[in-house]
Amino acid sequence: MMMLIGVNRSPYTRRVAMTLKAYDVPFEQRSLSGFADRAEVRASNPLGRIPALVLDNGEALIDSGAIIDHLDEAYGGDRALTPASGADRRAVLKVAALTMGACDKSLQAAYARNHTPPEKVHQPWIDDCNAQVTNALAAVDAMIDPARPYLLLGRLTQADITAFVAERLARGIGIDTETRTPRLRALTRKLLEEPPFSSTEP
Numbered sequence: 481m482m483m484l485i486g487v488n489r490s491p492y493t494r495r496v497a498m499t500l501k502a503y504d505v506p507f508e509q510r511s512l513s514g515f516a517d518r519a520e521v522r523a524s525n526p527l528g529r530i531p532a533l534v535l536d537n538g539e540a541l542i543d544s545g546a547i548i549d550h551l552d553e554a555y556g557g558d559r560a561l562t563p564a565s566g567a568d569r570r571a572v573l574k575v576a577a578l579t580m581g582a583c584d585k586s587l588q589a590a591y592a593r594n595h596t597p598p599e600k601v602h603q604p605w606i607d608d609c610n611a612q613v614t615n616a617l618a619a620v621d622a623m624i625d626p627a628r629p630y631l632l633l634g635r636l637t638q639a640d641i642t643a644f645v646a647e648r649l650a651r652g653i654g655i656d657t658e659t660r661t662p663r664l665r666a667l668t669r670k671l672l673e674e675p676p677f678s679s680t681e682p
């Protein structure tokens with residue numbers, strides 16, 4: 481059985497776990513952390529980052545985007561979470577880029593706080609990261625029609641999955657998504673009722 485390496489506290493790992501669940505693909509998970517379990521993580525990813533996905537033949541895929549690209553190809557058929565081509569694909573990839581970029585910046589802010597001696601923490605840099613997160617998520621918030629159950633295309637796509645993990649992480653680093661991105665916050669509440677989301681809560 482395929483083995484997902486990583487903890488669902490990681491937004492990148494969780495998006496892979498949610499994609500596997502959405503495709504109804506059975507998998508096992510080794511809950512390793514990128515920092516605490518670096519040596520073990522390296523066995524699957526020399527870069528020492530999570531997630532990695534070890535396939536049945538032992539091949540290890542790394543980086544959530546590349547892993548999901550494989551899952552779409554193998555299991556997505558004509559209902560891939562990222563559409564195969566055209567305007568629909570561009571729209572989903574744009575939301576994924578905004579929200580995954582927001583995750584990158586949220587983590588940079590968190591790393592600046594947690595992996596830097598207190599006297600060297602440079603608050604203007606953290607503020608700049610937080611502003612980038614808020615602006616990216618505000619752009620996604622503006623795309624949301626509260627009357628619709630999903631962000632794009634009238635069905636679950638990778639846009640919902642990445643927006644979900646990005647909103648959660650932003651909230652985790654102290655951004656008030658309730659007031660800054662209320663439609664996105666409402667969407668993530670609704671999505672949490674669906675199995676791929678509820679069953680992957682860390």
Ligand SMILES: N[C@@H](CCC(=O)N[C@@H](CS)C(=O)NCC(=O)O)C(=O)O
Nearest residue numbers: 490491492514529530531543544545
């Ligand atoms: N672009 C990568 C980012 C992966 C990533 O940054 N993972 C974090 C955990 S959330 C990690 O392992 N950090 C440890 C490190 O960067 O050394 C992806 O999409 O998979």
